[in-house]
Amino acid sequence: MRLNPKRSHARRCAVVFLAAWTVAAAQSPSPPLDSIDQRVQPCMVCHGKEGRATSDGYYPRIAGKPAGYLFNQLINFRNGHRHFPMMTYLVERQSDAYLQEMADYFARQDLPYPPPQALSVPPAVLARGEQLVMEGDASQRIPACRSCHGARLVGVAPAVPSLLGLPRDYLMAQIGAWKNGTRRAAAPDCMAEVAKDLSPADVNAVASWLATQPVPENAKADAEFAEPPPRQCGSIPDHTSTSAP
Amino acid sequence: MRKGLIAGVVLIALVAVLIWFMRPDDVQTGEAPPPLSAAPQNVIEHGRALVNLADCQPCHTARGGAPFAGGRAIPTPFGVFYSPNITPDPDTGIGAWSAEDFWRALHNGYSRDGRPLYPTFPYTNYTKISRRDALAMFEYLKTVPAVRQPRREHELRFPYDQRMLLVAWRRLFFRPGVYQPDPHQSPEWNRGAYLVQGVAHCSACHEARNALGAIQSSTNPAGGLVLNWYAPALTSSREAGLQHWSEADIVSLLQTGRIGMSAPDEPHAATLGPMAEVVYESLQHADPNELRAMATYLKSLPDVEFSAEPRRMRISSAGLAGTMKRGAKLYADHCARCHGDNGEGKAPAGPPLAGNRAVTMSSAVNPIRIVLYGGYPPGTAGNPRPFGMPPFSPTLTDGEIAAVITYIRRSWNNNAQPVSSTEVARNRTGPLW
Incomplete structure (x- = not known):
């Protein structure tokens, strides 16, 4: 396994990163050493300063995502439900309480989003993506993304993440990982069911449309579901327990 | 005639070797249960x-x-x-x-x-x-x-x-045999030896394996390369030897996975890689009396001076000066905020790098892996919110990482061998631990 897939790409990134780091260091004071800010510094090399993502188009933004969602992901890396060796390596010997504290830190960050990615995608693909996100496709048993991720697609606290402000490559990699079982969540794994019903073309359509959408002014996750979600999801314990038949 | 004789001798030798291998004396039953x-x-x-x-x-x-x-x-x-x-x-x-x-x-x-x-x-x-x-x-x-x-x-x-x-x-x-107490040593020392040599099997990682073991053992005469990390020698105070530590400090390191990041002249260490797993899964839960016994024994191990230095890198003084200059710039940009401008460390987050034997020991494998992959010491009951080191593998090239580690290994009275980008590249592969 090679953790640095493209060396030349890494070099370019290093240059960008160095420049960004230097500018950031000049602009903002360093966090106090004995603080949670200091303790999560290792996260920021890939996820960007304060978790706002870097420009390399893969590592996802973690700033402002719901705390329950972030915590679940850290646990999933720790127990092998998600596979990214460096993430597992970083979190595997930490307590639930400490991982929760890290998740809370990034959930607290309320930072402006950069403009969405400019992608050249055929209009028909974007239209199909928008249809799946907003309405779903009953003939393919695909629910609308918004029925779980919130009407504005910014997620629902505490465990459903926003779908906006993420690179297309990251979105496609995640849905792909769910399709082939290398990313899992607590059972019943609703997202795995949905991903398995998505065709490769539809994965591309959904990811492309989502990646090109601007993030609304108030991007905080909704406090509750507008309507009960259409599927049972193990990572939303309250929902599972209250609406189980 | 002559050929027959040689064949006969070879045959007899083979049979002798076979008999020697098959003797059943590598099994013991031990005392009655x-x-x-x-x-x-x-x-x-x-x-x-x-x-x-x-x-x-x-x-x-x-x-x-x-x-x-x-x-x-x-x-x-x-x-x-x-x-x-x-x-x-x-x-x-x-x-x-x-x-x-x-x-x-x-x-x-x-x-x-x-x-x-x-x-x-x-x-x-x-x-x-x-x-x-x-x-x-x-x-x-x-x-x-x-x-x-x-x-x-x-x-x-x-x-x-x-x-x-x-x-x-x-x-x-392999020779089977239950631990035999040394009558010249205290019961506590013997308990520690029993645990270190037997139950806790420290030598499985901390001693070099031979030609049928780790491939790089010839250049690392007393420690061992295990799971891609270098398990430093416990018989050398230049590596992980604990001869000059207090018993309380040894117990504290084994129990919490980290010790003394506050003053540069105090013993300081953090466990990463496979040793972090040993602390997290095993040692932090152990009876402190057992850890004290292990400390007693570990302190008493001989402090061996290594005679064999690893192969020296052929590098011109001009080339080295260029590397040091690049390394100094990278250090200032990426490392100094937590480790100090002169490697003095910044308590409690950044350990000192000046005089830090984890940085200066002959094998550069661990410093390379720590810069590549960063990592947190184990989150133990005694150190539940450890500080972590950022991973630089996604953002720095092999050459940059080699330069900054060379700079750290040769500044502030540190005097270790330079590191090559080839060695950094070699550590980009393999599972993380």
């Missing part, structure tokens, strides 16, 4: 503590899997080993084993079916465990939940997949 009926709960508790110190569970548990049900991949130079199921399941675990079978595995390195076990299972250390202790461990393992999970076959390269070669390996490198 003690009666068990008296206090089974005490025996089980005693066994649980020993199984914890022997660190059985992490190797015998897959990520996210049931405890002791096996299936964890152990990558080695010979191929990938998969740990077996040691829960009491009768079909796939050790539920059908007798205490005698368990003793044979632990003490003699033979499986229940008579096959020799690979020494990835550290029976070369466990052979020192007393029969009474082995029995207690077995009694405890009988109490963990039984899980049905068939064993996954090892994936070994030829010729290491030929299990019968272990007969020769055992003959050359």
Whole structure:
């Protein structure tokens, strides 16, 4: 396994990163050493300063995502439900309480989003993506993304993440990982069911449309579901327990 | 006539070698098992503590899997080993084993079916465990939940997949024998030696393996390269030797995974990589008296001065000066905020790098891996919110990482060999631990 897939790409990134780091260091004071800010510094090399993502188009933004969602992901890396060796390596010997504290830190960050990615995608693909996100496709048993991720697609606290402000490559990699079982969540794994019903073309359509959408002014996750979600999801314990038949 | 004579001599020699290999004296039965009926709960508790110190569970548990049900991949130079199921399941675990079978595995390195076990299972250390202790461990393992999970076959390269070669390996490198106390030493020292050499099997990582072990052992004469990390020598104060530490500091490091980041002249260390796992899974849960005994013994190990320096890199002084200059710039940009402008460290987050033997020891493997992958010391009860090191593999090139480590290894009175980008590149592969 090679953790640095493209060396030349890494070099370019290093240059960008160095420049960004230097500018950031000049602009903002360093966090106090004995603080949670200091303790999560290792996260920021890939996820960007304060978790706002870097420009390399893969590592996802973690700033402002719901705390329950972030915590679940850290646990999933720790127990092998998600596979990214460096993430597992970083979190595997930490307590639930400490991982929760890290998740809370990034959930607290309320930072402006950069403009969405400019992608050249055929209009028909974007239209199909928008249809799946907003309405779903009953003939393919695909629910609308918004029925779980919130009407504005910014997620629902505490465990459903926003779908906006993420690179297309990251979105496609995640849905792909769910399709082939290398990313899992607590059972019943609703997202795995949905991903398995998505065709490769539809994965591309959904990811492309989502990646090109601007993030609304108030991007905080909704406090509750507008309507009960259409599927049972193990990572939303309250929902599972209250609406189980 | 002459040819026949040579053939005869060769044949006789072969037969002699065969007889020598097949002699059955690599098996011991040990003293008679003690009666068990008296206090089974005490025996089980005693066994649980020993199984914890022997660190059985992490190797015998897959990520996210049931405890002791096996299936964890152990990558080695010979191929990938998969740990077996040691829960009491009768079909796939050790539920059908007798205490005698368990003793044979632990003490003699033979499986229940008579096959020799690979020494990835550290029976070369466990052979020192007393029969009474082995029995207690077995009694405890009988109490963990039984899980049905068939064993996954090892994936070994030829010729290491030929299990019968272990007969020769055992003959050359293995003698069974329970630990014999040294009458000239204190009971505490002997307890520590028993734990360090036997139960906790420290030497399985902290000693170099020979030609049939880790491939880089020739350049690292006393430590060992294990799971891609360098396990530093405990017999050298230039590496991980604890000869000059106080017993309390040793216990504290083993228990919390980190010690003394506040003052540069105090002992300071943090555990990362496989040792972080040992602390997190095993040592932090151990009885402090056992840790003190281990400290007593570890302190008493000889402090060996290494004669063999690793191969020196051929590098011109002009080339080195350029590297140092690049390294200094990278250090100022990426490292100084936490480790200080002069490697003095910044408590409590950044350990000092000046005079830090984790940085200056001959092997550069650990500094390279720490810069590449960063990492947190284990989050133990004594250090529940550890500070972490950022991973630089996604953002810095091999050349940049080599330059900054060379700078750190040769500044502020540090005087270690430079690091090449080739060596950094070599460490970009393989599983993380």
